[in-house]
Amino acid sequence: MGQDVTLTKLRLIEGVWHGVLKRAGRDNWQPEIEVTHLDQPVEGVEVEEDRVEECWYVRVPIPAERISDGVQTFLVRDRQSAAVLGSFAIVAGDALAEDIRAEMGLLRAELDMLKKAFRRHCVETMDE
Known part of the structure; x- marks a missing residue:
């Protein structure tokens, strides 16, 4: 995928992490991402295109069973290349x-x- 893809956090609200995914250039790219926590996939990840802003909005619901004492790190990866696009952590x-x-x-x-x-x-x- 390369370094032309950026994932930026927007907010974490009501147990859902929101981010925006952008790629340099205008082509027919369809992101296929996966989110993992402790090498286990997180279910319910949504990716929605915004053609006006030329970006993709990413929503990751944080399962309650994944929240515990300490730092919990979630990795966002490109499913095709397995490249890490970004990560976010919850500290509790x-x-x-x-x-x-x-x-x-x-x-x-x-x-x-x-x-x-x-x-x-x-x-x-x-x-x-």
Whole structure:
């Protein structure tokens, strides 16, 4: 398929991931995509052409049984070439809370470093 195909996330709402698929050039291309989670196919994927915008809208319903603690990654592939067009992830549960706490700790450390550097800068410029 090549690198002339782009898949862009639009939103995730009410358990359905929405994206837009575009291909450079105007030809009679019909995308055949598959979505997998842990190498298992996700059922109910819809691809709908928009001739005005020259793109394809992709809808992927997220089955409730696929949502669990941690990061769940879904791969979107071209069925013919098996090339990965894109992916999306859902993060939930305790793993998310730990990640957020770790990120907050890093942000606090960076903020403290910036405060010290700013104070040092203020003292040095007042001495001049």
